[in-house]
Amino acid sequence: MTEHTEGHIVRRYDGELAQLRGMVLEMGGLVLFQLDQFVNLLGNSTEKLAKQIIERDNDVNRLDIESHRDVLKLLAKRAPVATDLRTIISAAKVVTELEHIGDELVKVSCLYIDIADSKRPQLDENLLQDARVMGKMAHTMLRGAVDSFDTVNLEKSIHVAQESRELENEFQAALQKLTNYKSLESDNNVSNTLSMVLVINAMERIGHHTKNIAEYVVYMAKGKDVRHVGLDRLFEEIYISN
């Protein structure tokens, strides 16, 4: 438990808040694992791995539903205010972002199964390389974001926001490369290239959702809505104003 759940005169309230936070962290851990598995898939694609990711998303969805149920219960029962209210709202938002990340991973895993089914040639190692780099970046970011939620560590949140910029740059560069890709002659390569665009786009989206998570942590701790503000403003909000 953290300062964000403790200290209520009604102790059960502490417990309910801690449980909600625990559920968010469990979901965060699961989505991190999913992302890790997907990055593995980019290394040695097996249909089995892709199917497992798709299958496991059911657990992500279950946690999504359960946490939203708990959020509603807390709102109705405890009429939370101030830090409690912000913790609960942030938890709900983070859960939604995690669920979206889960969906992105399912989408790209399905793509893999399509490729396997269609007897197309394996994906070109050149193409895979960028996707892997982005996937790993997204993974590092997500771990940072989940940690920052766990420990309410705003330095980590800022770091995630910075990394999201790098991921964005990486995405632009990869797109550029794909546009200039030399061997687009055969139809197979066209569809493989398209698949790759979808994959790196998914990694970019995951980075975006992850950045949102980091921003909700700032909101939870500071009561300031830092979505849609630049990095500099974010920095200011956290360090300069109190």
Added chain:
Amino acid sequence: METITTSSTSVTKDTPLMTPEKPNEVVENKVIDRDHRGQTVGDVTVENPRMTARNVNVWYGDKHAIQNVNLDIANNEVAALIGPSGCGKTTFLRCLNRMNDTIDGCLVEGEIALDGKNIYDKDVDVVPLRARVGIVFQKPNPFPKSIYENVAYGPRIHGLARNKTDLDEIVHSSLKRSGLFDEVKDRLDQPGTGLSGGQQQRLCIARAIAVSPEVILMDEPCSALDPIATATIEELIDELRKKYSIVIVTHSMQQAARVSQRTAYFHLGDLIEVGPTSEIFTNPKHKLTEEYITGRFG
């Protein structure tokens, strides 16, 4: 000023505020606040004040119940006063229409102005003052008279009606505005004490608004009412705000959040924090405010 310092120090010392887990934090916060006496967190002033309280101190004998409080009450605003039991909400509220004058040993210092005029000036007559600044108490207290007489009494003694038709008009419209008329129109001659608690409270509100006040003070007006009667009164408060300023003391955080535009948090006689209600309940600045509204200390 010496009295203030001495007595406030003793308040700090005697405060049973310390929780075993984080003694220093809480007390430290308090100490900082006392060093900056009068430095309530948030803006105590408003652009369009109806009432202004400046450097208000109240003693009951040796007991320093309100300590250097500054606060404006705006036109057409509902201001909520919240805080733990004994923090001085009622005391402060009663200063606003000099109800404390009636208490032996109660000393009020400082300036409280209504439309710019200090209500504690020698030349102020408290009877018309209390018509301009009406009060509704926690326990409905209708006079042991008919429903009609309960409402007609004020306008009559303040000479607001020229004849019976005028008076009828005032009584009926006050009862309508307090949302009671339809329930009692066929028994206006029956005793007010025969109404239900919620009806009695609305009768008291009708009585308060019958004299065309500028400000209505309410001390926990819904604490004895069920959710429906409470909702009726809250709806009424919202309606009354169009014409009056309202200051409401409430122990219900949700009620403060629902009805008020500004919230003031009192603690041991200090005004700790004041701000827009939406901010107080989502992101209070002072730790004591936060701990109180989230239910982290009693």
